[in-house]
Amino acid sequence: MANIVGPKISFNGKTVMSNVHNNVGSGLNIVLVSAESGVIEDVGSFNMYSEKVDPLLLFLKKIQKSTVVLLASFDDPVTRMSDEVRETFASLGSHGVKSLSLRDAWIFVGGPGMEKPFEKVEKNQLQSNALGGWPGVIEVEGCLQKKIK
DSSP, X not given: OTTTSOOOEEETTEEEEOTTTTOOOSEEEEEEEETTTOOEEEEEEEOTTTSOSHHHHHHHTTOOTTEEEEEEEESOSOTTOOHHHXXXXXXXXXXXXXXXXXXXXXXXXXXXXXXXXXXXXXXXXXXXXXXXXXXXXOOOOOOOOSOOO
16 A cells, blocks of 8 residues: 555645645655745656656756745655755755665655754664555644744
8 A cells, every 4th residue: 555545745725746636656746835925836746766866956946945845755765866866955954865765754844944844754664664565654734934034
């Protein structure tokens, strides 16, 4: 089941990315939101196993100071993840991106100047995985600050 049902990303009570919307995939699923207006600026799904990393880098370059990044991984977040991609996510507030491995589950909410970015990494450990070959499901709900410095 863990490799069949993709992530769901919702914002402001509305589902933005999901299997039902047919806009999630293996790899990194990302929503960019304006921190000032709450408007969805863009969404993207990036296969980190079999596709080139260039489209992801171009997508990440769109991030402005007032952008909030919502990310949910699915299946493999790192096979093609370059140092440049890791550094970009680190600059947005991620600490977990530096230690991500094959099939780790990763969610991240951050952005330039965000005082309290949030992330959770569920490590892929065959001896303790909740779902066989995959780590457990990560679910998060909460509020985001509206003001970005």
